[in-house]
Amino acid sequence: MLNDLKNPAPRDCGDCPIRHRAVCARCEADELEKLDQIKYYRSFEAGRTVIWAGDQMDFVGSVVTGIATLTQTMEDGRTQMVGLLLPSDFVGRPGRETAAYDVVAVSDMVMCCFRKGPFEDMIAKTPHIAQRLLEMTLDELDAAREWMLLLGRKTAREKIASFLSILARRNATLNLGQAGGAMSFELPLTREAMADYLGLTLETVSRQISALKKDGVIELQGKRLVNVPDFDRLLDEAGDDSDGGMLS
Amino acid sequence: MLNDLKNPAPRDCGDCPIRHRAVCARCEADELEKLDQIKYYRSFEAGRTVIWAGDQMDFVGSVVTGIATLTQTMEDGRTQMVGLLLPSDFVGRPGRETAAYDVVAVSDMVMCCFRKGPFEDMIAKTPHIAQRLLEMTLDELDAAREWMLLLGRKTAREKIASFLSILARRNATLNLGQAGGAMSFELPLTREAMADYLGLTLETVSRQISALKKDGVIELQGKRLVNVPDFDRLLDEAGDDSDGGMLS
DNA sequence: CGACGGGTTGATTTTATTCAAAGGTTGTGG
DNA sequence: CCACAACCTTTGAATAAAATCAACCCGTCG
Incomplete structure (x- = not known):
C-alpha cells in the first residue's frame, strides 16, 4: 500500500x-x-x-x-x-x-x-x-x-514509456531533484488501469512493459517497483521532444 | 471560402x-x-x-x-x-x-x-x-x-461519426434548434486536418466517410457539404451515450 | 486447499496504416 | 482560353500494429 x-x-x-x-x-x-x-x-x-x-x-x-x-x-x-x-x-x-x-x-x-x-x-x-x-x-x-x-499518435511502446516518464518525473520532483540519472518509483496502477489510461488493452501493456524490460530501458523489482537506469533513454523511447516538454 | x-x-x-x-x-x-x-x-x-x-x-x-x-x-x-x-x-x-x-x-x-x-x-x-x-x-x-x-477507445467509424455529430450539433445550436431530424452543414477541415483531429490517417478518414455515405448515414453534396438525414442514427454510429452526452 | 485477482505469454484475427496510383478542382501563366 | 501544377480526395493492395482469444502462473486470502 x-x-x-x-x-x-x-x-x-x-x-x-x-x-x-x-x-x-x-x-x-x-x-x-x-x-x-x-x-x-x-x-x-x-x-x-x-x-x-x-x-x-x-x-x-x-x-x-x-x-x-x-x-x-x-x-x-x-x-x-x-x-x-x-x-x-x-x-x-x-x-x-x-x-x-x-x-x-x-x-x-x-x-x-x-x-x-x-x-x-x-x-x-x-x-x-x-x-x-x-x-x-x-x-x-x-x-x-x-x-x-499520446492517445492519438503514439505507439504502444511510446505510450508506456511516456507514462513511466511522467511517473518518474513526478517522483523526482516530490523527492530529490536529480534528473538524467537513475531513478525508481512504484507503479500506482494495475495493468488494466494503465491500459485505461493509455487507450490500450491490458495484454498490450504487459507485453510492452516486458519489452522495455528486455531492452534494458527499465528494470522491475516485483510487479510494481520500477527502476530506470537512464532517464534520458526512457524519454527517448517516449518520443517526446528532447527538451522534456518544458512548458511556461 | x-x-x-x-x-x-x-x-x-x-x-x-x-x-x-x-x-x-x-x-x-x-x-x-x-x-x-x-x-x-x-x-x-x-x-x-x-x-x-x-x-x-x-x-x-x-x-x-x-x-x-x-x-x-x-x-x-x-x-x-x-x-x-x-x-x-x-x-x-x-x-x-x-x-x-x-x-x-x-x-x-x-x-x-x-x-x-x-x-x-x-x-x-x-x-x-x-x-x-x-x-x-x-x-x-x-x-x-x-x-x-474518442482518441483512446473509439473505432475509426465512430470517430468520424462523433466528429460529424459535433459539427452538426454546433450548427444546430448556431442556427435553428431542431434536433433528431435532418440537418446539414459544411466540413470546415480537409481530410488531413480531420485525420489530425481524430488520430487517424487521411486515407482512413476518406474511407470511413465513404462507408458512412454508402450506408446512408450521411449524404454528400460535393466534398464538403454534409447532409444528415437522421441525426439519431448518426449519434448511434458515434457510440455516444444515447442521452447525447448532456453535461451540466 | 482452492478460489480469485492480478499478471504474463502465445496464437490468431482484426483494424488501421502504409504504399501506390489515379481522379477532381482550382488557380495561374502562357 | 487552355494547359499545367498544386492540392485534395478516393480507392486498392499489402503490411504492420494492436486487439482478441486462450492458457497458464503466482500470491494472497478465506
Whole structure:
C-alpha cells in the first residue's frame, strides 16, 4: 500500500500536506478560516467509488492523500481514464449539479471536501480562490492536451514509456531533484488501469512493459517497483521532444 | 471560402459578434472600456500560421470570426490537433511566456488580441474576466476529456461519426434548434486536418466517410457539404451515450 | 486447499496504416 | 482560353500494429 490504512485527516489547515499546492494555496488566514467552516474530510478505501458519473454531486474538493482516477465508460463497457488525481488535485466542477465522470479511489485516499453552494459563493467573493482554480484548470488542460497527443499518435511502446516518464518525473520532483540519472518509483496502477489510461488493452501493456524490460530501458523489482537506469533513454523511447516538454 | 476576404473588424465592442460569449462576456461598460484600451484586431488568411509552438507570445485573445486549429507535432512529423478554435474561443495562456502549441488559421480569421501584460493585470483586478475565463477553461477541459475518450477507445467509424455529430450539433445550436431530424452543414477541415483531429490517417478518414455515405448515414453534396438525414442514427454510429452526452 | 485477482505469454484475427496510383478542382501563366 | 501544377480526395493492395482469444502462473486470502 502506498498510504497508511489509518488515513489521518489533518486537524487544521496548518498541518495540511497540500496547503501550498491545492485550491486554497493562495488563501490568507481569514480566507482559510471561511473555508474551514464549509469543509469536511472524507476517507475512501482503495477500490471504493467516490461518485458515479451522472450522480448528484453536492461537493467539490481536493485530494489530500492517495490517488484517484477519473474515467468515462461507453455503453458496451469500453472505458477511458481522463484524469489521474494526485494529492492537491481538485475534484468536481463549480456550477455543475452532477458528476461528469466516475471517480474511483485507487489507493486509500482522503479528500478535503467543500459544500458546493458555499464554495461557489466563495469563488465569487474570494479572488484568491478563483485565481488559483483557474491556474490549476489551465494546468489540467495542458496535461489533457499532452495526453491527447499520446492517445492519438503514439505507439504502444511510446505510450508506456511516456507514462513511466511522467511517473518518474513526478517522483523526482516530490523527492530529490536529480534528473538524467537513475531513478525508481512504484507503479500506482494495475495493468488494466494503465491500459485505461493509455487507450490500450491490458495484454498490450504487459507485453510492452516486458519489452522495455528486455531492452534494458527499465528494470522491475516485483510487479510494481520500477527502476530506470537512464532517464534520458526512457524519454527517448517516449518520443517526446528532447527538451522534456518544458512548458511556461 | 467560409468567410469574407475583407474580414471587417468590429468598430467597437457593441458591434462585436462574440460580445456575449467570449472572455469579455460578463464585463460591464467600464470594464469593456479598459479592455478596449489594450486590444487590437489582427486578420489572418486561410492557411496562415498565427504562432508557432515555442515562440514568444506577447498577446492573448479571442477568435472573432473564422476557425483556427491548435496542434502539437512530434519530431518525426506526426501531428495531433488538440484544439479546434471557433468564434469566441480564447487563445493563449495568461502567465505563460511562449506558445505551447502551433496555432493555424484554417479559414480567413479575425482575432481580438489583448497585450498580455495588461491583460494579466486585468484578470487580477477584474473578477468578471477571471470568472468567465475559468468557466471557459472548464468547458474546454470537458471537451478535451470527451476527445480523449474518442482518441483512446473509439473505432475509426465512430470517430468520424462523433466528429460529424459535433459539427452538426454546433450548427444546430448556431442556427435553428431542431434536433433528431435532418440537418446539414459544411466540413470546415480537409481530410488531413480531420485525420489530425481524430488520430487517424487521411486515407482512413476518406474511407470511413465513404462507408458512412454508402450506408446512408450521411449524404454528400460535393466534398464538403454534409447532409444528415437522421441525426439519431448518426449519434448511434458515434457510440455516444444515447442521452447525447448532456453535461451540466 | 482452492478460489480469485492480478499478471504474463502465445496464437490468431482484426483494424488501421502504409504504399501506390489515379481522379477532381482550382488557380495561374502562357 | 487552355494547359499545367498544386492540392485534395478516393480507392486498392499489402503490411504492420494492436486487439482478441486462450492458457497458464503466482500470491494472497478465506
